[in-house]
Amino acid sequence: MKPNAAEDEYFAREQARKREKMAREEAERRAREEAEALKKLHWMHCPKCGRDLERVTTPLKGFQVDRCPSCHGIWFDKGEVEILKKVIEGPKGMAESVFALFRSKKKAAPTGGTSGGKK
Numbered sequence: 190m191k192p193n194a195a196e197d198e199y200f201a202r203e204q205a206r207k208r209e210k211m212a213r214e215e216a217e218r219r220a221r222e223e224a225e226a227l228k229k230l231h232w233m234h235c236p237k238c239g240r241d242l243e244r245v246t247t248p249l250k251g252f253q254v255d256r257c258p259s260c261h262g263i264w265f266d267k268g269e270v271e272i273l274k275k276v277i278e279g280p281k282g283m284a285e286s287v288f289a290l291f292r293s294k295k296k297a298a299p300t301g302g303t304s305g306g307k308k
């Protein structure tokens with residue numbers, strides 16, 4: 190191999206490596222954008238019927254759940270099931286008052302809007 194050929198081969202390999210890196214970065218950027226668009230599309234919408242969820246306050250201070258006003262499904266965020274477990278293991282009266290909310294098909298008092306960026 191002539192010295193120039195070896196040099197050409199080195200630069201060709203470098204170019205290919207750079208193109209691969211750029212393609213990988215572009216794919217990652219596109220995946221992030223798609224994830225963000227999906228989040229915007231589904232945020233605070235019922236996974237079963239698609240209606241806007243309402244954030245309702247339970248009798249427990251600071252414990253709110255997402256409820257669908259249409260199909261009456263209750264949806265928990267991360268950590269909320271653990272709170273519910275403590276409610277179940279706690280005083281019976283407290284558990285009853287929280288479960289009454291879950292059984293209720295009437296409109297509960299919404300607390301806050303359905304749009305937002307937290308979580």
Ligand SMILES: [Zn+2]
Pocket residue numbers: 235236237238239240257258259260261262
């Ligand atoms: Zn629903």
